[in-house]
Amino acid sequence: MTSELCIRRKVCSYLFINFALGSRYVSKTATKSVSEFEYDAPSMKTAVPGPKSQELLRQLGEIQNVGAVHFFCNYEESRGNYLVDVDGNRMLDVYTQISSIPIGYNHPALMKVMTNPNNVSTFVNRPALGILPPENFPDKLIESLLSIAPSGMRRVQTMACGSCSNENAFKTMFIWYRNKERGYANPSEQEVDTCMINQSPGCPDLSILSFMGAFHGRTLGCLATTHSKAIHKLDIPSFDWPIAPFPKLQYPLEEFVRENAQEEARCLEEVEDLIVKWRQKGKPVAGIVIEPIQAEGGDNHASPDFFSKLRNIARKHGCAFHVDEVQTGGGTTGKFWGHEHWGLDDPADVVSFSKKLLTGGYYHRDELKPDKVRAGTAPAYPYRIFNTWMGDPSKNLFLSEVLNVIRRENLLEVVTRSGKALLQGLYTLQTQYPHILSRARGQGTFCAIDACNDATRDSIMIKARNKGLFMGSCGEKTIRFRPALVFKEYHVHQLLNILNDVLAEHK
């Protein structure tokens, strides 16, 4: 039924002629023939979760916490932007496994990686990368992660997931900070002794400054810098670290330039106050961590000017500057990294990543080498940043191929084009339904819109899902869009058509 609402023909020119029939987008033409492996449109057979999902939910509930499970998937049958569930429902997926599927489901290029016999050993023999890397490891890093290294960074450390990446990025900043303080000399006997029992000076009272609304992960170090939802943090011991306000901007940004600049100035002032205050408290700020766009916290944006000034504040106070690109990285904003929109040559000291990059990890400037020692002395301390696996080369294999596809198919341009169409469509919707929607915002396809309250947001999302559109939520009442990089303009039109139908019924 829903699939009929989303009219898209297999067509021959890339020019889309969109007319609003009501708010119905009709994609007339496209140069590129539809990738054979993708479906045309959503197709729904049951409400979601359907009966098979419900039965599986019951089974899985016997084994683990399932409160967050939406439905069960048939990944074999999913293609491109379309996620198929176990009840045969095919949905346009604009949440993509919490923004972690870079080029859609079952992309033929990734299937080839799997079926290439030369790659079998990489999957079967997972090495302890920190002690016994495979022969091709430097080459693979060069062709994958280093080919997309942020400006000013030539060093990268892989990790298994986003939380581990941030935890180890924090450690790298703490080590750097204390190394500087010691003049890169050997630690004192007292430091060595006290660290073994969790006491200072060996385990110093250093802090990381984070922002209200931030999300940097849920392990104990990361969680001390996460402030998006209470349920993430409740009952877990934490650190007394400073938390600055993140700018609460008005949207569209270009219409509130003056007000937003004032709000950003207020937040920056608070950042400096907190750095001074925590230094006086004896818990100096070793690093500042921030997302280019706060995602889990509600898709909160700030201007390039804000980030540029914040980076200067970090430099001025001797704090490392850590940009967490776990959700913004990988092309979804129209540039490979969210921070590229700031136009800085020296955007950060540390940039962490995961999700769409398929492996976790972080880049850092040379200055932050954990084994850095005084000139003329040999590196005495390996194993400072270390764990058993230190990433997974099989994920690097997939990443290399994803980067090939991004380049070959100009996917950053696709994202920019689709993002514009999506944001424009959201503006139109909020104009049509001002009592329901507001604050449409986005960069690339990293877009969001607010509902009037959380119940309405949740209701819109469920109704849309039953019509074949699977979206994500964030913040208190925000819908977030996190499609894959292969999300084209005709997918945008499908999305907007379904959303419009839901809103029209909601009136």
Next chain:
Amino acid sequence: MTSELCIRRKVCSYLFINFALGSRYVSKTATKSVSEFEYDAPSMKTAVPGPKSQELLRQLGEIQNVGAVHFFCNYEESRGNYLVDVDGNRMLDVYTQISSIPIGYNHPALMKVMTNPNNVSTFVNRPALGILPPENFPDKLIESLLSIAPSGMRRVQTMACGSCSNENAFKTMFIWYRNKERGYANPSEQEVDTCMINQSPGCPDLSILSFMGAFHGRTLGCLATTHSKAIHKLDIPSFDWPIAPFPKLQYPLEEFVRENAQEEARCLEEVEDLIVKWRQKGKPVAGIVIEPIQAEGGDNHASPDFFSKLRNIARKHGCAFHVDEVQTGGGTTGKFWGHEHWGLDDPADVVSFSKKLLTGGYYHRDELKPDKVRAGTAPAYPYRIFNTWMGDPSKNLFLSEVLNVIRRENLLEVVTRSGKALLQGLYTLQTQYPHILSRARGQGTFCAIDACNDATRDSIMIKARNKGLFMGSCGEKTIRFRPALVFKEYHVHQLLNILNDVLAEHK
């Protein structure tokens, strides 16, 4: 050259006749023909690291910290217990990627998993398991992780690595502890508000009791319970959590029963004192975490009686009891879990794992469900234990097959038999070289022996490596043996022969 020292013939009966010629083991016969995919013996072409490894080390050093890298590997050419490096050296590997390769390199059964077209989608489409699990996820958990669940546990949560497993196990214990205190009621408004800014009561001053010498990982929460080496902890902020002494036993255990019992009693008394002291300090102990054998800390054993009493102390004081089986789990002690040697029906509240299980995760008793609520009320809090990936189903696929191989090839019996031979051989060596070696100890093939000092230990390890035997170290001066489960008695003999040659030259 070295390979000639290690005499093993392809033979027809499983009975080994070992004679000490000097201390040379000669394996005469074996029922089982050698698995075709494995090599016969080590074969060395250069010193290790060889020239190719050294060149790659230089290249990788431009990209990341390489202080801990031993050499670069040719995983394609590695087979079973033999690790081949990029210079064509083939070593008997008894460290197995820090104890994380369960059934040897390129096991044919695992190669088949990779080449089965039905499995391709599982590798290519990594799901966000907490919201959109694949159709076969409950079944795969049942046939893999639940088929080896520790006594009393029916619930399991997968995670990406050992550190994340322990971090989330700690969180599960904290949540359980506070839920109990609140009588499973909703949190107060004050708790909700304060947790957002890292303050109590929302982020309560709870603690985890750990043991000196323990290793539970290196993310900030785990690191607060890790006390094996200063360099892991130096410069990283920590929590003021209690640290109890781990028994320092004398070996062989059966010769020092009375002395060891006294030492264990002393440690248990200290545990109870610390629990009381930290409660008085306002930082109650929510959980106790311990390894069945302290690995990284130096292969320190304790008796079943010690663990049984410790488990009772946890119960008595209302602390959760978390057994960290990241290194001891997966069959290496001769039983699937290290704690099975204690003979308890209710050995723990939480058991964490990773490494040989290929996926991280933890089991827990029903009582510790993070969404547990008062009877009659609906679970209100999903997402308490959550992250993007929550594990990786492609690792579960491999684990299922590893478990099939363990059962089919009776590998726990193999480990028990090889372990006995190995420990007996180590006893013989320390008798022959009492000025160099002491304190041989082990359970299954999870064996260790101490050198007289760290320099001697390191020298023995390097010399052995150059003769084709790759071992691991731990503690201050310990050599640790962590072979795969397919390590047979003739591999033990190769190991002992090489070690004997090194020691003979060392005299």
